[in-house]
Amino acid sequence: MRVRRLAAWTALPLAVTLGLVACGSGGDGGSGESDPNAAVRIEIAEPQHLVPTNTNETSGSQVLAALFSPLVDYDEAHKPYEVAAESITSEDNTTWTIKLKDGYTFHNGEQVTADNYIDAWNYGAYAPNGQNSSYFFEKIAGYDDLQGESPKAETLGGLKEVDDLTFTVTLSQPYSEFKSMLGYTAFYPLPEAAFSAPGELAEGFEQAPIGQGPFKMKGTWQHDAKVEVERYDAFPGEQPKVAGVEFRIYQQLTAAYADVLSDNLDVIKTIPTENLSTAGTDLGDRFLQSPASSLHFLAFPTFQEEFSNPDVRKAISMAIDRDEITRSIFKDSQQPARAFVSPAVAGYRENTVGAAGEFDPAKAKSLYQAAGGPSKITLSYNGDGGHKDWIDATCNQLKANLGVDCVGSAEPKFADLLTKVKAKQPVGLFRMGWIMDYPSMENYLGPLYSTNGSSNYYGYSNPDFDRLLAEGASAPSEEEAIKKYQEAEDLLAEDLPVVPLRFGQNNFGHSTKVKNVEMDLFDRVNLTKIEAIR
């Protein structure tokens, strides 16, 4: 999910004083009786879009998660299991057969068929439709024919209907973890009513999307105010335990926080930075933390002479005390990271960075001097994300531990930083972050470090790494794929193109009127678990 991808949040938790209460993931909390006829109120920001293939931010995907049921969901070990699909199978990792469960209907009564998926995906992949998540379909055969200003084809050649409830997906290259991708928002089906003509979305569909999920729209999307949904009784899957959800739109998290404190709102998905330090006292056991998929790191422009030596990069990594910064600046609202993939995916191992991840100022300094590192280091960041504090702290550590001069350099927005990085201007080290699209190691490795990776801004290129990724993609089983990806991750530890610093966490809270509030790895509240208290 490219939700708030590439880093950091608008509200990077920078608490000011101590006082976080660490709670386990998931939330019990209330002891009152559950009320199945009550609605709950959940904070979101104004969604940009409510069309599955056009929605790639958390607020929109939170609403769509209520309206739609995904083909797969993820279990405790982050492995996919079928939800709306009966089975998803492949002999060769290239042609995938997706069989749908019988009995699913859209909220307008239409039966869900294979064509509903095919039409929706074709619409999403067709470039002139300008859909934000179109790149999710790039692995499907025929995707290239749908690109450009006047594409050659209007439908993906790789999608074929077999019968009403079965269709096949042919990929242009084998990909062992295709099933993991299918849990993402972009892969929801659309009813016939969504289209005014083949390939043309009906005007106003976005204002009241029709899905096949546990909730249906109640009225229309009231911009800047709220989106209301109510339980869809004909939903054949697991029924939610509340009658409806009001997604209330906030522009400022502090306002939502004040509402949670006074029980005017039930769930706030991100506790605002300035309130993190007091949330433990304000909310007690209603302040919760759970792992999130984000990874924050400092990237080296490896194309620059001064950072081309891996020893220089390792020395810098060793001179940074991650634990100290996570504790004193982030007040444990994030976790120190010593791996290139997040604990949110299967195949994660602690400490893959190895020796370079251990804080060792003496060794760092001698290694740095031996490798001839530059005498001045710049750390570039975007000034609108609350990054100044930890950048300055990191700089101070580098100054003290390496004996170099270090300055933090702020660009107004991440877009400005990216422009400079793409133009290969000397910005020094720059901060980045990553939020997964789907739970797979590949998603943390491919886009970021493969030679042609979409977000490989540091010019890192290692043929062995590329080869291992390709082998992983075509591996016959997921276990074998993970093995290849882990080998690839080990190569990164040797080259260290980036310094992993921290893993993100969901810091969320709820009112006294709800219980069983859980957040998934996509920053969404689990709507089948949440219960209202009578």
Place this chain on the structure above:
Amino acid sequence: MFRFIVRRLLQMVLAFFGTTLIVYALMFAGQGDPIQALAGERPVTAAQRAYLTEKYHLDATGVGGFFYRYFDYISNLLRGDLGESLTGRSIGDILAAAWPVTIRLALIAIAVAVIFGVTAGVLAGIRRASVFDNATLLLTLLVLGIPTIVLAPLAQYFLGVKWQIFPPTAGADPDFFALLLPGIVLGSLSLATALRLTRTSVAENLRADYVRTARSKGLPNRRVVSVHVLRNSLIPVITFLGVEVGNLMSGAIITEGVFNIPGVGFNLFRGIRTEDGPLVVGIVSVLVVVYLVSNLVVDVLYAVLDPRIRYE
């Protein structure tokens, strides 16, 4: 009077085009990469970039591109079409949803300022150097010294969260009571200024010749104050409040954000943050009209308050 109003209306047309040109130029010059700004830190696909670039003529750059886009915008504006924001919503719709709540909020703020500010100002003016006068001086200085960005969250925390007297946020379709706290917060600054202005003005006018004449005619004190003094004292206050109407409509960015009221300031803030040029220019164009009209109304009110003022 009629000729004066026509002349002012004609001037307003010029002022309107002048300001939209400047605002458009500022947005244009300050625009980095609006497509990336919209996406935040996510990468933007080529297809999406091409789609938005074509839709909003973002490839038209430089001086020529600027005038091309400006005239395109103005010609649409004259046809009553404010265009679409970068997320594809009609700006006309956004404003139609935002204005009612902002106007209600501004009216409450103005009412607070007039009712409490002017009344307390008159009292303080009459009883100069009394305990009441000194107390209001202290209080107004305090309010003037606290910026809204501090005052609004404090009021929300104490009155909304801690003592639960008011709802902490107002939301999209608030009732009068929910808007009262944000209205008071928003109006408090105007209240303080209106109070100081009225007090000074009343205190000064009380020593004027015509007041002495009125008193020596034997008029009761109540009539002297309410008719003679107040009417003459209100001119500076009206000038201030007229300008303040425009300020309150546009300047509620902080208050609307803190109390989650999706009004004009709320949308303006989002437009600026996401570099949504069309949205910002659309809102500012309408705000310009609000300022111009409120200034005109103030000028006309002068003549009503003081018959000696004549417009030709």
